[in-house]
Amino acid sequence: MVPDNFHFQFYLGMWSIHPEVADAETAATALHECFYGNASRDATATAKEIFHARKDYITALLALGRQEEAMLETEKSLQTNPFEFSLAAMWKSYKIASGEDPAASEWFPKEVFELEEAIYARRDLHTVSYPELNHCERVPESGQTIHTLDHMMSPEEFESFSRIPIKIEAGSIQAISEALHWHVHDRWYEPNSNRINFEYFKERVDEEEDVLIESNTFEHCDNDLLESDLSLVTPEDYDRPCVAFGLSIGARRSTMLFRQLLDQQLQNLDTFESVYINVQDPRSGKFPFRTPLHFFEDDLSITEDDTIFRFIRNNLTDINMWMSNTRLQSATAPHPHLRPTASRLHRDAVDNLYIVLEGEKRFDLWHPCHFREMRTLSPSFHVNSDGLPTQFNVNTLKGYFRNYVEQQWEARRSVQPTAAAAQNSSSEQDMLQRRDVHESEQYEAFLNEFHPLLRKLLAPAEEDVRYDIKNLHFSQKSWHTPASMPKDLPPPTMSVTIKPGDILYLPTGWFHEVSSMPGRQVALNIWSKPPHWETAFQDEAVAHQRLVEGLVEHFQSLHAATTTTTASLDSKQSAHNEL
Numbered sequence: 001m002v003p004d005n006f007h008f009q010f011y012l013g014m015w016s017i018h019p020e021v022a023d024a025e026t027a028a029t030a031l032h033e034c035f036y037g038n039a040s041r042d043a044t045a046t047a048k049e050i051f052h053a054r055k056d057y058i059t060a061l062l063a064l065g066r067q068e069e070a071m072l073e074t075e076k077s078l079q080t081n082p083f084e085f086s087l088a089a090m091w092k093s094y095k096i097a098s099g100e101d102p103a104a105s106e107w108f109p110k111e112v113f114e115l116e117e118a119i120y121a122r123r124d125l126h127t128v129s130y131p132e133l134n135h136c137e138r139v140p141e142s143g144q145t146i147h148t149l150d151h152m153m154s155p156e157e158f159e160s161f162s163r164i165p166i167k168i169e170a171g172s173i174q175a176i177s178e179a180l181h182w183h184v185h186d187r188w189y190e191p192n193s194n195r196i197n198f199e200y201f202k203e204r205v206d207e208e209e210d211v212l213i214e215s216n217t218f219e220h221c222d223n224d225l226l227e228s229d230l231s232l233v234t235p236e237d238y239d240r241p242c243v244a245f246g247l248s249i250g251a252r253r254s255t256m257l258f259r260q261l262l263d264q265q266l267q268n269l270d271t272f273e274s275v276y277i278n279v280q281d282p283r284s285g286k287f288p289f290r291t292p293l294h295f296f297e298d299d300l301s302i303t304e305d306d307t308i309f310r311f312i313r314n315n316l317t318d319i320n321m322w323m324s325n326t327r328l329q330s331a332t333a334p335h336p337h338l339r340p341t342a343s344r345l346h347r348d349a350v351d352n353l354y355i356v357l358e359g360e361k362r363f364d365l366w367h368p369c370h371f372r373e374m375r376t377l378s379p380s381f382h383v384n385s386d387g388l389p390t391q392f393n394v395n396t397l398k399g400y401f402r403n404y405v406e407q408q409w410e411a412r413r414s415v416q417p418t419a420a421a422a423q424n425s426s427s428e429q430d431m432l433q434r435r436d437v438h439e440s441e442q443y444e445a446f447l448n449e450f451h452p453l454l455r456k457l458l459a460p461a462e463e464d465v466r467y468d469i470k471n472l473h474f475s476q477k478s479w480h481t482p483a484s485m486p487k488d489l490p491p492p493t494m495s496v497t498i499k500p501g502d503i504l505y506l507p508t509g510w511f512h513e514v515s516s517m518p519g520r521q522v523a524l525n526i527w528s529k530p531p532h533w534e535t536a537f538q539d540e541a542v543a544h545q546r547l548v549e550g551l552v553e554h555f556q557s558l559h560a561a562t563t564t565t566t567a568s569l570d571s572k573q574s575a576h577n578e579l
Contacts, residue, residue, distance in 0.1 A: 006042035009033040010053045017056050017063075019212055022254035024063035031057035051081055051465045058087070067094065075107040082456060083394045084467055085378045088112040089476045111453050118554055119379040119392055119547070120372055139369045142491035146365075152179035153505070158308045163387055165365055165510060167496050168503040176355060176503065180307050183299040188357065194500060196358050196522045198262045205292045210255040214276045258292050261323075276324040278343075288316045293524075300524075308353070312528040317350055322523040324359075324516050345374070345475035345489075345513040349388055350527040352506040356498045359521035361514055364479050364492040368509035373490055378472035382543040386530035387509040390540045392547065394467050398457045400548040405458065409446060413439075451555035479513045 003009070009030045016027035033039045034053045045053075054077045061070035074091045077084065088109045095102040102108055148167045149157070152175060170176045174185040190197045261277065279290075286294035293300065300319065302309050309316075347368070354363075366373075371380040371389035380389035447455055477489050498504050506512065508530045530536070 004038035004042070006034055006039045006045040006049070006053075009037070009039045010045070010049055013053065013056055013060070017060050019253045020210070020255045022063075024060045027056065027060040028064060028066075031060060047080075048465050051077070055084075055087070055468075071095075078107070078109040078112075081465055081467070082109050082111040083115070083398075085112055085116075085394070085472055086468065089377045093476065111456055114453055115392075115394075115551070116379050118551060119381050139490075140367045140493050142493055144494045146494045146496045152176065153308060153503075155306070155308055155310045158505075159311055161505070163507050165494065165496070165507065166505040167498070168505065170501055170503065172501045173357060175501065180309075181301045181304045184357070187299055194358065195520075201262060201292070202259050204295045205258050206295065207257070207259060209258045209292055209295070211258045211261060211277050211291060212253065212280055213256050213261060214253055214278065276322075278322055279318075279320060282318070288319050290318055290320045293319055293321050312351070312526070315351075315529040315531075315533070316526070317529060318527045320525050320527070322521070322525065324521045325519070343512075343514040345478055345511060346473050347374070347376075347389060347509055347511045348506075348527070349473070349508055351508050351530050352504075353526040353528075354498065354504040354506065355524045355526075356500055356502060357522045357524065358500060359519060359523075360497060360499050360517040361521065361523065362495065362497050362517070363504060363506070364495045364513045364515075365506070366490070366511040367493045368511070370490060370493070370511060373488075374511050375476045376472060377474055377476060378469065381547055382540065383509065384536035384539050384543075385532050386536045387507055388530070388536065389509055390543060391469075391472055393469050393544065395469065396544055397548045397551060400545070401454055401457050401552060404552060405447075405450070409443065412442075412446060449559075451559035454552065454555050475511065 013027045013031035013034070015021060016023040016030060031053055034045075034050075035057070054073055058070045058073050058077070061067070061073065071091055071094050074087050077087055078091065082088075091107075091109065092102045095105065146165055146167050147161070148169060150169050150171075152170050153161070153166070153168055170179065172185070173189070177183065177185040187200060188196055282290070284291035286297070288302070289297060289300070302313060302316065302319075304310075354361075368383050368387045368389050371383060374380065374389075376389070376391055378391045378393070380391050382390040384390055447458065479489055479492065496504065
């Protein structure tokens with residue numbers, strides 16, 4: 001018998017959808033009970049639990065390919081909690097992909113888009129401080145050539161080039177290994193081959209070591225080709241990436257034994273599913289190595305002072321491994337070409353050194369000053385001194401506005417007599433009751449003085465909900481994939497292809513979409529905090545405070561204008577009626 005308990009079903013669903021379990025069917029069944037079964041009558045569920053239960057339910061439905069149901073649940077979530085930017089953007093993309101106008105829908109989450117447009121429209125709130133480019137008043141031209149070095153960057157060169165992308169053509173993996181004092185070229189490759197030796201990996205990594213993977217198929221993007229005249233489909237159509245990784249709608253996240261990944265996924269091209277091992281759980285591995293790289297600590301030295309690690313060692317955040325195997329295109333549209341895969345367009349808050357060990361990757365790069373055109377899931381409004389576009393945090397606005405309302409209310413109460421003060425002859429209990437009712441009526445009238453969007457931040461369902469702000473650095477747009485996403489992007493500032501023997505240095509804040517060429521890919525990357533991160537963090541806090549203050553002022557001025565107009569119309573109508 002299934003327990004009629006919200007919390008039982010909620011935690012069962014949350015556990016089942018976790019990547020270590022990855023049982024979307026069980027998760028969907030349990031979470032469906034939370035909203036449509038007997039567990040939905042459990043009055044002990046909090047607004048916060050209901051909010052997260054519905055988000056997990058949406059995730060489970062998407063994993064099962066039940067997109068239409070997922071979008072219906074998304075609409076219900078946005079009705080109660082309208083400021084979940086990632087859900088709003090996903091819903092909008094789905095409507096566009098379905099050939100619908102999102103704004104025409106009765107479920108259009110207008111609060112999110114009103115807020116977004118207000119942030120982008122108020123240029124005076126964009127406290128930009130990116131040096132070298134006149135505070136982003138002049139955006140760099142597209143089609144630039146990346147600065148290239150034909151030798152491994154010295155520590156001094158690394159320091160001087162710290163804010164622009166650089167391609168290092170070291171010539172070979174051996175040259176890179178020797179320059180960094182690594183043992184990659186002599187241990188990681190098959191004899192007399194440019195292929196990574198997976199047997200060596202299996203020798204070093206514990207048999208029970210799990211890794212987080214994403215998997216995807218070409219089904220959703222080959223369908224758009226099949227809808228057209230197949231006789232018009234050219235090889236170029238199949239050269240265009242269409243499978244997006246990095247928390248994309250179609251990607252499924254799960255865990256897998258590392259050796260199983262090597263044996264069954266990365267060496268087998270007989271299926272149509274592509275797999276990708278990317279950013280691992282920060283709790284995995286051993287700092288700064290994320291799993292499985294902590295098993296190769298003696299191969300990857302980070303202690304030598306004659307390397308670039310002299311400048312980034314104290315700011316290191318992660319060293320991560322990236323592996324993928326791009327499959328053949330769907331059997332429904334056979335073609336001799338393979339299809340590349342791509343990451344979603346995004347920017348990172350850390351500096352990145354990217355080293356390809358096997359395969360080939362293309363990076364399309366946009367300067368941080370393009371932050372307005374990128375339309376990140378949560379609006380970017382400020383470029384800090386390290387070049388990082390700062391993103392709006394709705395939780396900050398919610399907290400600020402709640403405090404603002406409390407302060408204004410206390411000030412109002414201090415100068416307004418309460419109803420109880422005039423009730424000299426009433427009993428104390430009667431006075432308290434009348435005072436409470438009167439204050440409640442006064443408070444409701446007071447709240448009506450604020451813009452409806454701001455009042456939504458005070459709704460009871462909002463009280464203990466903190467919106468998810470992770471992964472909001474992804475763009476709502478795409479340069480490559482999928483076909484249904486908006487394409488109104490400026491051309492990349494620069495594009496570069498990275499092969500074994502190359503390193504890409506990508507400073508924080510640069511937007512990028514990465515395409516992996518067909519076949520097997522293995523790469524390492526080194527993330528480190530940018531040089532002025534502490535000062536930049538303080539600047540962001542000030543910029544955010546200015547933003548939320550400006551937004552409250554902006555929406556209040558709109559509300560005052562609307563209220564004045566309405567009052568004027570009412571007055572004219574009243575005068576007309578008297579006549």
